[in-house]
Amino acid sequence: MNKTLMSSSFEKSHCALVFIEFQAEWLNEDGVLFKRLVQDKDTFRSAIAQAELVLASARKNGWIIAHAGLDLRDDPTYSLFGNGQNVLGLRAAIPRAGTWTGSGAEFVPPFVPMPGEFIVHGRSGASVLKNSTLDAFLRNNRIDTLFLMGFATHVCVESTLREAHDIGLNTYVVSDACAAFTRAQDEHFHQHILHHFGAGIDAASLVQQLEK
Amino acid sequence: MNKTLMSSSFEKSHCALVFIEFQAEWLNEDGVLFKRLVQDKDTFRSAIAQAELVLASARKNGWIIAHAGLDLRDDPTYSLFGNGQNVLGLRAAIPRAGTWTGSGAEFVPPFVPMPGEFIVHGRSGASVLKNSTLDAFLRNNRIDTLFLMGFATHVCVESTLREAHDIGLNTYVVSDACAAFTRAQDEHFHQHILHHFGAGIDAASLVQQLEK
Amino acid sequence: MNKTLMSSSFEKSHCALVFIEFQAEWLNEDGVLFKRLVQDKDTFRSAIAQAELVLASARKNGWIIAHAGLDLRDDPTYSLFGNGQNVLGLRAAIPRAGTWTGSGAEFVPPFVPMPGEFIVHGRSGASVLKNSTLDAFLRNNRIDTLFLMGFATHVCVESTLREAHDIGLNTYVVSDACAAFTRAQDEHFHQHILHHFGAGIDAASLVQQLEK
């Protein structure tokens, strides 16, 4: 990566902290996704805790915060995904699992959006930038740098990172505030994928920047 | 236009009827936009009535219906539009008018979405396709033909038509189920603009197709 | 429009001058589009002359220039547009007219791109932003303001303006450096359309800004 981008501090008005899917499906101990998909559960719980530290610092210091969830509560038959028929990937897997159409779509404290924080709407893909209000929000506010936190690292976080790269944004994945299903998947992502599309920063270093 | 596209009937599973902004800002007699912007009010009321006929027929005959509104009720400061600062166009005009953040964003009967009808989320531009869930819904359901109704013809309907053309959809504007601010603006649109991007159909002809 | 945006001068590094379709189909006296579509030919020729003044000033003063043409010379059967079959609008009209696949796609002096000027690739819609390299270029260079010139005002220039608005850019249409088929179409655009999506500036005022 371009070293100069990291050595300097970040300009507050051009940065957004994006929280991806801090919702009950993942964050509750009985969330469907947490129970079925997450294997290294302690790593996952630790990522939630690190994201909480970042969120608290960002709120205290007035950084721009965006909450990007998935919410299909008004589409119980998954018509958005063709009812899961004749489609491949998550669009079929989500209807099969029955996720995101009920209480699993609720944001979990302290990640419940507060006044003044941006709630992303319209997101339907693995990338939270795809066909959502996030990109218009970024552009209209001259934001060019993202810090991504959330779940799962190698699915939605990575898809967001890849799309952000391709549309011209600089993206930092907050390494220990994201989690994959297994620790090995996280390691693979950081070793083989991340540098092609962005850079990494750990939560402690990020908080240091936010407090400046 | 390609005559063969009109001479044959439309294939139900590949078509969507898109209702644009059938919300209180436009449809209520004291809606801000109806009061301030609409000059030929009878033409406008007539368009609502025609759209109602189409909607009733579509519901009776099981055609695919999508409701594309604008709803900023969780963003009262218009952060999506950079708070209306340093931006041109509707992004500045909407915050100045104070629209879409209150009861004006409510759908008005009979245009309130019913179960099984698709509610578009994430729409933030004049085009209801821009960064919304509509396009994913269309693609996942193999829909390639749109029928547009709503307000205003030369603003959001036309922006949607233009974008639909560019991304590869066939679009019919339901001529008498849309309205501009003035009748002259509608006439200009139909005479000088529409054929570059799609085709027109009147409500009665469309209903005839829906009843087949 | 937001008056403050115009009263101040423009920041060079954040602006791009976009030349739309300064190619032989429009600029040559025997270009197919010039001959068949343009009715007020003197207005059209005058727009070319004004754009030339802007281009000369921009080149002299080092402003960012992008050339957005249409070029289908390697797709003589218009497969990009489904061979013009079963599609509405320009996608059918262009194959019927047989434009953009031959010498009509050549840039015309002095609008031939020079080294250091950006040539937009991949553009296939009426909007030159749609699925082209222009947006990535803008984002990667932190450009947020466009000045549009070219043809035709109410078709490709307007589609670009509308899309630019929706994705979060500020756009100025250089009023006398664009032309529609008729003067009346231009007037309609400036009176009824432009302010919803951007603002206007005339070539002389723009040159004054470029020379600062």
Add this chain to the structure above:
Amino acid sequence: MNKTLMSSSFEKSHCALVFIEFQAEWLNEDGVLFKRLVQDKDTFRSAIAQAELVLASARKNGWIIAHAGLDLRDDPTYSLFGNGQNVLGLRAAIPRAGTWTGSGAEFVPPFVPMPGEFIVHGRSGASVLKNSTLDAFLRNNRIDTLFLMGFATHVCVESTLREAHDIGLNTYVVSDACAAFTRAQDEHFHQHILHHFGAGIDAASLVQQLEK
């Protein structure tokens, strides 16, 4: 994955075979990317050979073929990527490596596009769908299913797969006609990533389908 999608045969008119970066940077023994990045060179060479078999069969049997390369030969300073300044990821790495602006951008036989095959323009991201003509081509031709081949599996092929999923396409990655830098990277992709976004098929099975 949805088993029914695989058990049936593919409908020719709705499918496109997409060849990603079969260009000299990767395919020539002295290509910069082949030399610097590819570690398991025999696996890589084998993928080229498998893709060749698929291409020959597709040509013989009249399947739809699209060539998606990267070509920056008219932008030697990488202005598209902000000259590689202040950007993260490939946008900085490509200018540093100096790739795609010279003879490395040439298609290599037999992967040189033939008349009737679609050449994707405007592609600038890791995803060959991002801001290119590919998506308009697909939509205008009612193509909803992709078969991806090329390089590198975990970079551009995977980014394309992920974006294809999010916009509503069904994608098959031709497993042995793609290659990553190492065999382990390929294995990780097939085991941990692919099923979230599409499905796999090997070249022999695909050829069998093409010959039907």
